[in-house]
Amino acid sequence: MIDIENLDFGYSQKSILLENLNLRLNVGHIYGLLGKNGIGKSTLLKNIAGLAFPISGNCKMNGMPTFKRKPSFLQKLFFIPEEIHMPSVTSKVFVNRTAHFYPNFDRDYFYKLLNDFDVEAENNLNKLSFGQQKKMMIAFGLATNTSVLIMDEPTNGLDIPSKVQFRKVISSALSGDRCIIISTHQVRDLDSLIDTVIVLHEKKIILNSSIDDIGEKLLFSPFSKSNKDKLIYQEDNAIGNNTISLNINENYNKVDMELLFNAIIHDSNAILQSLN
The missing domain is CATH 3.40.50.300 (P-loop containing nucleotide triphosphate hydrolases)
Structure with missing residues (x-):
């Protein structure tokens, strides 16, 4: 196309x-x-x-x-x-x-x-x-x-x-x-x-991935204790924190696109390696 x-x-x-x-x-x-x-x-x-x-x-x-x-x-x-x-x-x-x-x-x-x-x-x-x-x-x-x-x-x-x-x-x-x-x-x-x-x-396409693939590989959660060793990115807010970690059980979850984008801008390598 x-x-x-x-x-x-x-x-x-x-x-x-x-x-x-x-x-x-x-x-x-x-x-x-x-x-x-x-x-x-x-x-x-x-x-x-x-x-x-x-x-x-x-x-x-x-x-x-x-x-x-x-x-x-x-x-x-x-x-x-x-x-x-x-x-x-x-x-x-x-x-x-x-x-x-x-x-x-x-x-x-x-x-x-x-x-x-x-x-x-x-x-x-x-x-x-x-x-x-x-x-x-x-x-x-x-x-x-x-x-x-x-x-x-x-x-x-x-x-x-x-x-x-x-x-x-x-x-x-x-x-x-x-x-x-x-x-x-x-x-x-x-x-x-x-x-x-x-x-x-930074002048390049660094991510081109389906929402389904992202949701299967990454876990978006307001808590990090259960996946602390798999934590990739954490963002504090007024009521706690939002996190991205490895989805070790491969259970599909809703992708937080704003959190994903912030994580990529903060450290693109950590996210991209997890999605490969």
Whole structure:
């Protein structure tokens, strides 16, 4: 589906953001791309969408270099950036002018999502709040039914009820012929939504693993006494501590993605060795 091979990228030769990246993304998955602010998550997404060009290496979708942005490629991918700028038209006008670029666009589904998100279709888009604009673009992106949907920080600007609704619609939108990639630094917003975690750290992809694999190999627990000798990471809080330890009994448990991310940033080697 999407193949990234030995990709190097920088806005200048002296400032490399991404170095020797290798990554394969397949349909039927919701990928969560995690990383600290400014680490290059948006840049990686722009390379996948063909909006940025690697210094070396390749980024391809179905064997086609993404930077060429051929019409057959653009019809199969929709990208929602973190910052959006809406025209002075209504959602209905926007759809009438834009939807025909996407052969599988579903108008009924689009208006249903607008209703679910409590966005008025008759209001001018540039007059909507940032959160309302974001929900409109999420609805449009889902309704395109492209095989690849990329969202960069989609929950920024959304209130708590909208975040709950966002998780519901994204979960229902996944199909066996669709790949969804979501980048965020608000890790809790992707909790129970994604099935594969990708972590970008220090110019490289250091983790690309399914939630199931992580849950089988690592134990996330508020207590550490029973697994003190298997302890990998501990984080103190107001009521005690949260820990990650080896899951010696291989009993599946819920992955705490925020704790996992903090552990990786603190000491990536300890986590990665445990997952190998």
